[in-house]
Amino acid sequence: MRKFSMLFALNLSLLAFVSVNSTYAGKPAEAPKADIYMKAKQDVPPPDTSSISGKISETMNSGGYTYICIDKDGKKTWVAIPETKVAVGDDISLPPGYEMINFTSKTLNRTFDKIVFTTGPSSQHGAHGASDKMSAHGGSMVSKGAEAPSGEKIKVEKATSPNAYTVAELFEKRTELDKKNVAVKGKVVKVSAGIMGKNWLHIQDGSGNAKDGSNDLVVTTQDISNVGDVVTANGILYKDKDFGSGYKYNVIVEEASITK
Numbered sequence: 174m175r176k177f178s179m180l181f182a183l184n185l186s187l188l189a190f191v192s193v194n195s196t197y198a199g200k201p202a203e204a205p206k207a208d209i210y211m212k213a214k215q216d217v218p219p220p221d222t223s224s225i226s227g228k229i230s231e232t233m234n235s236g237g238y239t240y241i242c243i244d245k246d247g248k249k250t251w252v253a254i255p256e257t258k259v260a261v262g263d264d265i266s267l268p269p270g271y272e273m274i275n276f277t278s279k280t281l282n283r284t285f286d287k288i289v290f291t292t293g294p295s296s297q298h299g300a301h302g303a304s305d306k307m308s309a310h311g312g313s314m315v316s317k318g319a320e321a322p323s324g325e326k327i328k329v330e331k332a333t334s335p336n337a338y339t340v341a342e343l344f345e346k347r348t349e350l351d352k353k354n355v356a357v358k359g360k361v362v363k364v365s366a367g368i369m370g371k372n373w374l375h376i377q378d379g380s381g382n383a384k385d386g387s388n389d390l391v392v393t394t395q396d397i398s399n400v401g402d403v404v405t406a407n408g409i410l411y412k413d414k415d416f417g418s419g420y421k422y423n424v425i426v427e428e429a430s431i432t433k
Contacts, residue, residue: 224267224268224269225243225250225252225267225268225269225270225289225291226243226245226266226267227243227244227246227250227264227265228244228245228262228263228264228265229241229242229243229259229260229261229262229263229264229265230242230249230261231261232261233281235280235281236279236397237255237256237366237372237397238253238255238256238278238366239253239254239257239259240253240281240288241253241254241259241265243265243267250287250289251287251289252267252270252288252290252291253289253291254267254290254291254293254294255366257293257294259294265294266294267289267291267292267293267294268291268292269291270289270291270292271289271290271291271369271370272287272288272289273285273287273288273289273369273370274286274287276288276370279395290368290369290370325362326379327359327360327362327377327378328378328379329358329359329360329377329378329379330358331358331378332356332358332405334407336354336355336356337355337356337357337358338350338355338356338357339357339378339381340376340377340378340380340381341380341381341387341388343355343357343410343424343426344381344387344390344423345387347410347423347424350412351410351411351412352409352410352411353409353410354407354408354409354410355407355408355409355410355426356405356406356407357378357390357392357406357426358404358405358406359376359377359390359403359404360377360378360401360402360404361374361376361398361399361400361402361403362375362376362377362389362400363375363400364398364399364400366397369416371393372394372395372396372398373391373393374391374392374393374394374398374404374406374429374431375389375390375391375392376390376391376392376404377389377390386423390424390425390426391422391424391425391426392406392426392429392431393426393427393428393429394408394429394430394431396429396430398431402433403433404431404432404433405431405432405433406429406431407430407432408426408427408428408429408430409426409427409428409429410424410425410426410427411424411425411426411427412424414427
């Protein structure tokens with residue numbers, strides 16, 4: 174009996190010791206989520222502030238992008254830019270961009286451990302045909318094609334699917350439609366490609382008010398569209414979406430599929 178009591182007391186002491194140390198040690202930190210398209214604000218990678226330069230060792234075009242492997246002093250860096258004519262052996266210099274981790278290109282059926290999305294070459298040396306320009310959309314962007322004239326009158330009929338809304342209705346009903354599938358038909362008035370691994374479309378259908386911005390809907394997608402296309406976007410609506418780095422929207426439609 175005395176032996177049992179001593180063992181019981183020892184076990185209690187050990188239990189107390191482990192409990193106290195666990196309390197002060199705290200819980201182990203959870204591993205960050207790998208989904209680069211739905212990162213929380215604190216997970217959005219800050220823009221790289223250094224330029225990227227070197228010799229092109231490998232390149233390919235796919236899905237409206239040119240993928241380039243740049244070799245500098247033995248270090249290889251994969252970069253994606255809007256489709257541009259380049260060649261293996263060219264020297265190239267690119268401005269800073271956003272580094273994406275475990276990025277999968279659906280058109281290439283390939284996953285890059287790390288890849289930087291940025292604009293076209295800083296100079297035309299070693300590259301031809303780049304017609305990119307920077308625009309303000311809460312951050313640095315690449316604009317593909319001409320932006321539609323600001324005074325253009327747009328009138329597009331509402332889509333016919335059960336979950337279809339006009340642009341103005343999406344702004345008006347954003348609270349009840351938050352995180353729900355929606356469809357919207359409109360004219361693409363601006364395209365910004367390769368930002369945080371997405372293409373950003375501005376869609377208008379003639380509804381809403383330009384003064385408060387409720388006439389212009391931002392849609393993110395992996396599909397390619399051109400300014401002037403009339404398209405139907407099917408995706409998930411989010412209200413008050415903040416990506417960090419200045420990317421904040423009262424209404425945005427994400428993960429959209431685009432049909433003409």
